[in-house]
Amino acid sequence: MKLLEADKLGVTFSGLALFRGLSFSFGPGAIALMGENGAGKSTLLTLLAGVQPLQEGRVAVGGHDLAAAPxxxxxxxxxxxxxxxAYEFMTGDEFLRMVFALRGKSEAPALAALIEGFGIAPHRGKRFGQMSLGTRKKFMLVSGLASSAPVVLMDEPTNGIDAEAKAHLVETIRHGSATRLFLFSTHDEDTVARCGATVLRLAD
Structure with a gap:
């Protein structure tokens, strides 16, 4: 079962090709996107997520063409x-409710366990402007991981989080990778090994 497919992706900035002719397809599992800074990891993820429009090629998520059926x-x-x-004035709870409302969901069965596992329960009523960078990152992770989406894309998910949160992230990926695809960029080789992730390396 193919959950994410990319065919002949290409990106050019100021006449220089960041990458061209990039193709892959993945089913359930854990894929670590690795490479030097500037190799295009974050750019590739924004293309796959539909945040940045495609310049060349095609992307399909769950069998749906990202351009034709966004x-x-x-x-x-x-x-x-x-x-x-998140907006600086939003509380953690407000942000999570907004994310699930945008997804058309009134609840997320996995949410309570993720809040506990990432240790953000004491911060749910705190505004984002008052949170540390690590706590903000944990709320971002919880908002994505708590969804039922079969494809989860994460940009540097271990940046700024503590060892306990990192351990819970690894556990979540290992537990869910039988049925979901977790594709994430990282420089953290320890997390890659602990997740049992396959490496997709972008050359500089």
Missing amino acids: VAARRALAWVPDESV
Whole structure:
């Protein structure tokens, strides 16, 4: 079962090709996107998530073409950026409710366990402007992982989080990778090994 397919992707900036002719397809599992800074890891993830429009090639998520059927494709994926996308005035609870409302969901069965596992329960009523960068990142991770989307895309998910949160992230990926695809960029080789992830390396 193919959950994510990319065919002949290409990106050019200022006349220089970041990558071209990039093709792959993945079913359930854990895939670590690795490479030097500037190799295009974050750019590739934003293309796959539909955040950045495709310049060349085709992407399908859960069998839905991202360009031809964007709503259906985006319903099949969850996107966790490296930086917080919450408004500074929002509380943690408000942000989570907004995310699930945008996904058309009133509840997420996995949410309670993720809140406990990432240790963010004491911060649910705190505004994002008052949170540490690590706590913000944990809320981003919980918002994506708690969805039922079969494809989860994460940009540098271990950046700024503590060892306990990292251990819970690894456990979540290992437990869910039999039925879901977790594709994440990282420089953290220890996490890659602990997740049992396959490496997709982008050359500089």
